[in-house]
Amino acid sequence: MSWEKELIDKANEIIELYPEKRSALxxxxxLAQEKDGYISNDSIIQISNLVGITEVQVKSxxxxxxxxxxxxxxxxxxxxxxxxxxxxxxxxSVIDSVKNFTGLENYETDNDKVFTFEEVECIGACGGxxxxxxxxxxVEGLTPEKSLQMCEWxxxxxxxxxxxxxxxxxxxxxxxxxxxxxxxxxxxxSVPGFQNIGTAKEKNL
Amino acid sequence: MTDQIKINVNGSEISSKxxxxxxxxxxxxxxxxxxxxxxxxxxxxxxxxxxxVEIETPRGKALVPxxxxxxxxxxxxxxxSEVVKKAQEGVLEFLLINHPLDCPxxxxxxxxxxxxxxxxxxxxxxxxxxxxxxxxxxxxxxxxILLDRERCILCARCTRFSDEISGDPLIEFIQRGNxxxxxxxxxxPFRSYxxxxxxxICPVGALTSTSYRFKARPWDLKKVSSxxxxxxxGCSIELNxxxxxxxxxxxxxxxxxxxxxxxxxxxxxxxxxxxEKRIEEPLIVKNSSKKPNINEAMDLISNEILKGxxxxxxxxxGHNSTNEEYFALNNFAENLKKVxxxxxNIDIYLSDDYLYSGFFNGDHSLAEIKDLDSxxxxxxxxxxIKDNLPTLYLRIxxxxxxxxxxxxxxxxNTAIKDIAEEYFGGDIVTNNFxxxxxxxxxxxFSRHIDGKEVIAIVGKASPLQNTNPISELIQYLEAxxxxxxxxxxxxxxxxxxxxxLNLVKGLNEFVxxxxxxxxxxxxxxxxxxxxxxxxxxxxxxxxxxxxxxxSMDLFKNETTELSDxxxxxxxxxEKEGTFTNLEMRTLMQNKILPxxxxxxxxxxxxxxxxxxxxxxxxxxSETQLNAxxxxxxxxxxxxxxxxxxxxxxxxxxxxxxxxxxxxIENVDSTNLEILFVHRLYGDSSTQINSPSISMLSSERxxxxxxxxxxxxxxxxxxxxxxxxxxxxxxxNVNINxxxxxxxxxxxxxxxxxQNINPEKKVELEVAKSREQLNxx
Numbered sequence: 011m012s013w014e015k016e017l018i019d020k021a022n023e024i025i026e027l028y029p030e031k032r033s034a035l036x037x038x039x040x041l042a043q044e045k046d047g048y049i050s051n052d053s054i055i056q057i058s059n060l061v062g063i064t065e066v067q068v069k070s071x072x073x074x075x076x077x078x079x080x081x082x083x084x085x086x087x088x089x090x091x092x093x094x095x096x097x098x099x100x101x102x103s104v105i106d107s108v109k110n111f112t113g114l115e116n117y118e119t120d121n122d123k124v125f126t127f128e129e130v131e132c133i134g135a136c137g138g139x140x141x142x143x144x145x146x147x148x149v150e151g152l153t154p155e156k157s158l159q160m161c162e163w164x165x166x167x168x169x170x171x172x173x174x175x176x177x178x179x180x181x182x183x184x185x186x187x188x189x190x191x192x193x194x195x196x197x198x199x200s201v202p203g204f205q206n207i208g209t210a211k212e213k214n215l
Numbered sequence: 216m217t218d219q220i221k222i223n224v225n226g227s228e229i230s231s232k233x234x235x236x237x238x239x240x241x242x243x244x245x246x247x248x249x250x251x252x253x254x255x256x257x258x259x260x261x262x263x264x265x266x267x268v269e270i271e272t273p274r275g276k277a278l279v280p281x282x283x284x285x286x287x288x289x290x291x292x293x294x295x296s297e298v299v300k301k302a303q304e305g306v307l308e309f310l311l312i313n314h315p316l317d318c319p320x321x322x323x324x325x326x327x328x329x330x331x332x333x334x335x336x337x338x339x340x341x342x343x344x345x346x347x348x349x350x351x352x353x354x355x356x357x358x359x360i361l362l363d364r365e366r367c368i369l370c371a372r373c374t375r376f377s378d379e380i381s382g383d384p385l386i387e388f389i390q391r392g393n394x395x396x397x398x399x400x401x402x403x404p405f406r407s408y409x410x411x412x413x414x415x416i417c418p419v420g421a422l423t424s425t426s427y428r429f430k431a432r433p434w435d436l437k438k439v440s441s442x443x444x445x446x447x448x449g450c451s452i453e454l455n456x457x458x459x460x461x462x463x464x465x466x467x468x469x470x471x472x473x474x475x476x477x478x479x480x481x482x483x484x485x486x487x488x489x490x491e492k493r494i495e496e497p498l499i500v501k502n503s504s505k506k507p508n509i510n511e512a513m514d515l516i517s518n519e520i521l522k523g524x525x526x527x528x529x530x531x532x533g534h535n536s537t538n539e540e541y542f543a544l545n546n547f548a549e550n551l552k553k554v555x556x557x558x559x560n561i562d563i564y565l566s567d568d569y570l571y572s573g574f575f576n577g578d579h580s581l582a583e584i585k586d587l588d589s590x591x592x593x594x595x596x597x598x599x600i601k602d603n604l605p606t607l608y609l610r611i612x613x614x615x616x617x618x619x620x621x622x623x624x625x626x627x628n629t630a631i632k633d634i635a636e637e638y639f640g641g642d643i644v645t646n647n648f649x650x651x652x653x654x655x656x657x658x659x660f661s662r663h664i665d666g667k668e669v670i671a672i673v674g675k676a677s678p679l680q681n682t683n684p685i686s687e688l689i690q691y692l693e694a695x696x697x698x699x700x701x702x703x704x705x706x707x708x709x710x711x712x713x714x715x716l717n718l719v720k721g722l723n724e725f726v727x728x729x730x731x732x733x734x735x736x737x738x739x740x741x742x743x744x745x746x747x748x749x750x751x752x753x754x755x756x757x758x759x760x761x762x763x764x765x766s767m768d769l770f771k772n773e774t775t776e777l778s779d780x781x782x783x784x785x786x787x788x789e790k791e792g793t794f795t796n797l798e799m800r801t802l803m804q805n806k807i808l809p810x811x812x813x814x815x816x817x818x819x820x821x822x823x824x825x826x827x828x829x830x831x832x833x834x835x836s837e838t839q840l841n842a843x844x845x846x847x848x849x850x851x852x853x854x855x856x857x858x859x860x861x862x863x864x865x866x867x868x869x870x871x872x873x874x875x876x877x878x879i880e881n882v883d884s885t886n887l888e889i890l891f892v893h894r895l896y897g898d899s900s901t902q903i904n905s906p907s908i909s910m911l912s913s914e915r916x917x918x919x920x921x922x923x924x925x926x927x928x929x930x931x932x933x934x935x936x937x938x939x940x941x942x943x944x945x946x947n948v949n950i951n952x953x954x955x956x957x958x959x960x961x962x963x964x965x966x967x968x969q970n971i972n973p974e975k976k977v978e979l980e981v982a983k984s985r986e987q988l989n990x991x
Contacts, residue, residue: 051400051401054400063384064383064384064385064387064400064403065400065403066384066385066386066387066389066398066399066400066403067384067387069387069389069400070387070388070389073389073390073391074388074390074391
């Protein structure tokens, strides 16, 4: 499916922000990711027309960066950190508990397209290790039990928006910083919530 | 800054240009640094790390890639130290980790930089015992190019070429890390006019062409340098032959013309040489059972010439002859004229609808191609450059990349609008190719022209164009800028014909001067005017009404069908001679193949005929012809004789000019509905008999802008039937919004279009589906 007019207008607004059209490629790929949960070939054709480069050049960028998914993700992308700080703080058992609950191996998506599981390198939350991201919204200080509860909650509640502060309050523990400003925006799909391109959405908590 | 700086390489001092890369400076001084990714015609990228050298820095010695590091005064470079050798061994060991080492079945083996450099600089053995990565063995990335991703060492030469040089980046790196691979986008094949160059510059056997795959081993090839007939740029090429068969054409780096690149037509249009359909014996067309030998054929022709009745003798000549052959033809015609009271008019016509008087003979200052690199502005008013002069397009593109401003006048060069500074379309130029406004009033024009160095690439954009606007444009440019002109006649050796024929006329003149009340003898020499001219129908009539028609050609075609006798001739690689390109540079065409069957060169036929009808003989070899034609060159110190052209200093050709006489009437149209264009790939008998590229001309499409599409024709289908009188052709419609309203672009060199009248409106009907046509 090619893009709806609304999305194309949004894309054009983003392109306006840059001196050269092709510079908008990254954000536009996030729009495509938010639309389908992956970068579809149709979206690539659409983006190539919008920024004036060839399809394969768009594909080249989209396939290089691991946050642009080539296969459709579930509604909730679970990214569990496996880097050193989390590893020391027993991220292995968090990983195992998430894997056990979802029944997924690395980079797999379940049949209902609810969860995609991936092990990732450092997500910059060492102070609150072990940490997990759900749709790139970070939860820190998790335990195997809490992570299990979080997965169960996601599966039952199916929140439209995933918001870091909400997850942290419900399931998190130690945080890297406790003076951060309250933030009630979150992400609805496997794409980071950016306010300037509109992938961050507000939730009344 | 001085012109030269000194650097120290391996203990000895060499001089280098400032701002040069270390690898280039060393190359110029004869010191070879191994490399895979660096190519002197492309930007450096530093991908392969093979060119690592040691330089002295304030913090001690450091290994740097010599392809991305520039020289500086007194720089100390080591290219053969122990550290460098260790680095090279390491790099090669890494490169070979995933390289399949299937050299025994690889076409590149024997001329493979990876193979050669592994022998010269490699560690000798590998410590890698794990599995190599695997990909599906060659995948076709276009009709003519195959890609074997296992062999690829990720040097990015092909992707950089397609991006920087040819400007159609349809291949790119996909994925990353161990999975990195070159590939195309699904359903978007690598359809580029220049894709063959990537095969030539690939430093491994990852990219191969369908025409050469598994055909030969490099060490079995016989090679000779020559010049391509593909366009009037005269690209330098190397012919590769094995067992008397042409197997491959490679581009040679000629600084002044093609700089190593070729179009795919120039590169792959050679298989016809060995086609089964090639004519190898003289043929009497109307009585195919009778096969005369050469002597009988010559008797037949000379008897017709001497039969009496004051015959008019006309020669229609194509653009693939050598200068020597044009000279021999001219000589033959002149000698016929000297015979008293026997013949009527004797005239030579060049088979090219785009010919007109041009700008020659000292009244104008003529440009060389290299002037594109030093000009400020390039003005283009001509037929489609990318399709007709593909390697000149690469030079223009390179000039634009280096900051030169390109100004294009419509409506033929829409495909390269993207690289133009200004594109003057329908607002400025009418559908009949006349100016809508005063030249001085063209917006944003004068600021790129006034007082600047300007190159004008000019020629007729359409066969039916009044050339006065071109003259006006040139007058304006000459008055306001420092102008040099590149005359844009695009076909093969057109300029050789112009230089060596005393008087050149066009096909329109042939049709108009053809006097049906007289006895007429017509020679067509390497020309097929019945197929690809807008005068086709009239020429056909003339040839049908002519009393005797002799065709010299390689294949039977629409013209030879109407002739009485066909004489088989020779083609590229089968004859020796010289070629003159569009900047009047004369280059050598060398012979490496024997002529097939009893084919003779055109000049040999003319010589034999001269003997039969007792004309004066002044030559009996190419060398003598060459010596004779060299007498007329204006610059006597710089003559393009065979001897001179074979000197090492002249391998890039010799610039010299002759007086040029063109007598072509200005043809006008006040009502052009259809713009005929020549596409790179067409239905020439050479291309349709070259299996590797014959399919590339199969698509029939017309172009129009969306206003015409939706407005005038109210079409809602991409497949329509084009109807004009009795002609009806099913075509695809491409929308091109750079075209003006109510102008249809039709490729004349693809089958089905040649009899359309460009001044009459055509009807377009949505094509019927199979059900409507009742096809079961």
